[in-house]
Amino acid sequence: MPGVSLRNIWKRFGTTEVLKGISLDLEEGEFVVLVGPSGCGKSTLLNIVAGLETLSEGDVLIGDRVVNDVPPKDRNIAMVFQSYSLYPTKTVRKNITFGMEIRRVEKAHQDAALRSVSELLHIDPYLERKPGQLSGGQRQRVAMARALVRDPDVFLFDEPLSNLDAKLRIEMRTEIKKLHKRLEKSIIYVTHDQIEAMTLASRIAVMDAGHIRQFAPPEEIYESPADLFVASFIGSPPMNIVRGRVEQDDGIRITVENDGGPAIRFPVPEKFAAGASAYLGKDVDLGLRPETVTAEGGQTGSDLFAFDRPIELVEPTGPDTMLVFGLGGQEVIARVRPEDARPAGQQFRFVANMAKAKLFDPETGRRI
Amino acid sequence: MSGRTDDIVRPKGARQAVLRVLLFVILGLFAAYYLLPLFVMVSTSLKTLEEIRTGTLVSLPGTVTFEPWAKAWSAACVGVKCEGLKPYFWNSVLIAVPGVAISTFLGALAGYALTKWRFRGADVIFGLMLFGAFIPFQVILLPMARTLGLLGLAGTIPGLILVHVVYGLAFTTLFFRNFAVGVSDSIVQAAKIDGAGFFSIFFRILVPMAVPTFGVTVIWQFTQIWNDFLFGVAFTSSDSNPVTVALNNVVATSTGVKEYNVDMAAAILAGLPTLLVYVIAGRYFVRGLAAGAVKG
Numbered sequence: 001m002p003g004v005s006l007r008n009i010w011k012r013f014g015t016t017e018v019l020k021g022i023s024l025d026l027e028e029g030e031f032v033v034l035v036g037p038s039g040c041g042k043s044t045l046l047n048i049v050a051g052l053e054t055l056s057e058g059d060v061l062i063g064d065r066v067v068n069d070v071p072p073k074d075r076n077i078a079m080v081f082q083s084y085s086l087y088p089t090k091t092v093r094k095n096i097t098f099g100m101e102i103r104r105v106e107k108a109h110q111d112a113a114l115r116s117v118s119e120l121l122h123i124d125p126y127l128e129r130k131p132g133q134l135s136g137g138q139r140q141r142v143a144m145a146r147a148l149v150r151d152p153d154v155f156l157f158d159e160p161l162s163n164l165d166a167k168l169r170i171e172m173r174t175e176i177k178k179l180h181k182r183l184e185k186s187i188i189y190v191t192h193d194q195i196e197a198m199t200l201a202s203r204i205a206v207m208d209a210g211h212i213r214q215f216a217p218p219e220e221i222y223e224s225p226a227d228l229f230v231a232s233f234i235g236s237p238p239m240n241i242v243r244g245r246v247e248q249d250d251g252i253r254i255t256v257e258n259d260g261g262p263a264i265r266f267p268v269p270e271k272f273a274a275g276a277s278a279y280l281g282k283d284v285d286l287g288l289r290p291e292t293v294t295a296e297g298g299q300t301g302s303d304l305f306a307f308d309r310p311i312e313l314v315e316p317t318g319p320d321t322m323l324v325f326g327l328g329g330q331e332v333i334a335r336v337r338p339e340d341a342r343p344a345g346q347q348f349r350f351v352a353n354m355a356k357a358k359l360f361d362p363e364t365g366r367r368i
Numbered sequence: 369m370s371g372r373t374d375d376i377v378r379p380k381g382a383r384q385a386v387l388r389v390l391l392f393v394i395l396g397l398f399a400a401y402y403l404l405p406l407f408v409m410v411s412t413s414l415k416t417l418e419e420i421r422t423g424t425l426v427s428l429p430g431t432v433t434f435e436p437w438a439k440a441w442s443a444a445c446v447g448v449k450c451e452g453l454k455p456y457f458w459n460s461v462l463i464a465v466p467g468v469a470i471s472t473f474l475g476a477l478a479g480y481a482l483t484k485w486r487f488r489g490a491d492v493i494f495g496l497m498l499f500g501a502f503i504p505f506q507v508i509l510l511p512m513a514r515t516l517g518l519l520g521l522a523g524t525i526p527g528l529i530l531v532h533v534v535y536g537l538a539f540t541t542l543f544f545r546n547f548a549v550g551v552s553d554s555i556v557q558a559a560k561i562d563g564a565g566f567f568s569i570f571f572r573i574l575v576p577m578a579v580p581t582f583g584v585t586v587i588w589q590f591t592q593i594w595n596d597f598l599f600g601v602a603f604t605s606s607d608s609n610p611v612t613v614a615l616n617n618v619v620a621t622s623t624g625v626k627e628y629n630v631d632m633a634a635a636i637l638a639g640l641p642t643l644l645v646y647v648i649a650g651r652y653f654v655r656g657l658a659a660g661a662v663k664g
Contacts, residue, residue: 088577102563
C-alpha cells in the first residue's frame with residue numbers, strides 16, 4: 001500500500017491556471033480529503049492522480065514510481081465517481097466484474113472477488129439487476145464495490161456522496177469510514193462539504209484557487225486555521241469575523257466600534273499579546289467560533305469576556321439555539337443552550353472565550 | 369404506455385363532449401384521407417382488368433384475384449425482359465443490406481470517436497460531415513460517376529453500395545454523435561480505469577447503450593437506400609437496377625394495354641420492405657428520436 005506524492009503540480013488550460021504548484025504527500029493508508037469551494041481545482045487534482053487528465057508541470061508518484069505518463073489502467077488505482085458512472089446496460093454483477101474480464105482474470109478468482117465485495121457492501125440481493133432499477137444509495141454501493149474489487153493501491157473518491165439525500169449521506173459516510181478502517185488503504189477523497197472532510201479525514205487539504213491553503217489533521221484545521229479562508233470555510237455555522245483596532249490599555253485590547261451602542265473592547269489573552277502588539281494602532285480581524293460565544297455560564301475558562309448586545313434573530317436548531325446579533329457592522333452568531341435563549345430585540349449578555357479567539361492580518365489574511 | 373399525464377383533471381360538461389366528438393370526427397377524416405390511396409392500391413391490385421375498366425376506383429373487388437401479384441413478381445416486362453420485379457427486388461436487398469450495415473457501423477464508430485476520444489480538429493471534421501447532410505443528391509452525380517469510373521465500379525452493385533455508404537455517413541454520424549454526447553464522460557473514464565481500450569469501450573459499453581439509436585439509424589438508412597431512385601438509375605446498368613428503377617420501367621411502359629392491377633401490385637411489393645422495417649424497428653424510432661431529451 002504505497003503512498004502518493006504530488007510534487008509541484010501545475011495545470012493550465014490555455015492561459016487559465018487551475019493548479020498553481022501543488023505539493024502534497026500522502027502516507028501509506030492515509031485518508032486525505034481535498035476540500036474547497038467549487039472551481040478550486042480539487043477535482044482536477046484528483047483526475048491528475050487518476051491519470052484522467054494530463055499535468056502541465058510537476059510529478060505524480062504512486063509509491064516510488066513516477067506515473068506522469070502511465071495510463072489510468074496501469075496506475076493500480078480505483079475511482080468512485082460523483083454520478084456513480086455505472087454501465088447502464090450491464091447487471092450489477094457485470095458492472096463489478098467488467099474490469100476483471102478486460103484484464104482476463106481467471107473466472108474462479110473473479111467469482112471469489114465478487115463474493116467478498118458483495119458481502120462486504122451488502123449488495124448480494126441485487127446482483128442481477130440493472131443500475132436503473134436501483135436506488136441512489138444502492139448505486140453508490142455498487143460503484144464502491146466496483147472500486148473495491150480491483151484491490152488497488154489507492155482509492156480515489158470524487159464527491160461520492162453529493163447525489164444522496166441527507167440521511168443516506170450520513171449513513172454512507174460512516175460506512176466509508178468503517179471501510180477505510182478495515183482495508184487500511186490510501187484514500188484521496190474530494191468533497192466541497194466541510195463536515196464530510198472533518199468526519200472522514202486523517203488529514204485535510206483545504207484548497208482555494210489552485211493553492212493548498214492548509215494541510216493538517218482535522219482538529220488542527222479547526223483549532224488553528226492558517227488563514228482567514230480556512231477559518232471561514234471550515235465550521236458550520238462559520239466562524240464569526242469582526243474587524244477591530246488593536247489598542248494598549250490595561251493590557252492589549254481589540255476595540256470593535258458599534259452603531260447605536262458603546263464600543264466593545266475585547267481583551268487579548270497573554271498568549272496572543274506578543275503577536276497582537278505588533279499591530280498596535282492598526283486593524284485586525286477577530287475570529288470567534290459560534291460555540292465560543294455563549295450566554296453567561298454557558299462555558300468555563302480563564303479568559304472569558306462578557307459584553308452586552310441586543311439579539312436580532314433567534315434560530316433554534318434543537319440541541320442549541322443560535323442567537324444572531326450585530327457587532328462591528330457584522331452579523332455574529334452565538335451558540336447558546338436553548339434554556340438560555342431570549343426573544344429577539346432583548347439586550348443580552350454574551351460571553352466570549354478569548355482563549356479560543358483567532359486573530360488575522362486583515363490584508364494578508366494570515367493568522368497572527 | 370400509460371404516463372403520469374394521463375390522469376390530469378380535465379373540464380367536464382356538454383361543451384367539452386361536443387368538442388371531443390368534433391375532434392374525433394376531424395381525426396377520422398384525416399386518417400381516411402391518408403388511408404384512401406393504400407385502399408385503392410390494394411383493392412385495385414386484387415381486381416381483374418375487366419372489372420377495373422367497368423367499375424369505379426373506390427369499389428371493392430367483386431372477384432378477388434392474385435394473378436396481378438404473381439405477374440408483377442415474376443412475369444411483368446421490365447424493358448424487353450419479362451421476368452417481373454423478382455431479380456431487381458433481390459438487387460435492392462443486395463444493395464440495401466450491406467449499405468445500411470456499413471454506413472451504420474461507420475457512423476457509430478465516428479460518432480463515438482468524435483465525442484469520447486476528442487482530438488484537435490474534431491469539431492471541424494464534424495462540421496464538415498454535417499455539411500455533407502445538406503448536399504443535394506443531384507450535385508454529386510457527376511463527380512461520383514467519375515469516381516466510380518476510376519475505381520472500376522461503374523454500373524455495378526458494389527458501386528451503388530459505396531455511393532450510399534458515403535452519402536449516408538453524414539446522417540449516421542450525426543445520429544450517433546448526438547447519442548454519444550448524451551453519454552456521461554465519466555462512464556468512459558470508469559471504463560478506462562477498468563482497463564478497457566478504444567474498441568472494448570465501443571463494443572461492450574457504448575453499443576449496448578445505443579440500441580435505440582441503431583433502430584433510428586437503420587430505419588432511416590434503409591428507407592433512404594431502398595427508396596432511392598436517382599442514384600439507382602444513374603449508377604447501375606439494367607441488370608443491376610434496384611427495384612425502384614425496375615418499378616418505373618414496369619409502370620412507365622408505353623406499349624400494350626395499361627395493366628393497372630399489375631402496376632399497383634408491383635408498387636406495393638416494392639414498398640413492403642420499408643413497411644416491414646418500420647414494424648420491426650419502429651418502437652425504437654420514436655424512442656431514439658426522443659433520446660437525450662430527458663435524463664434516462
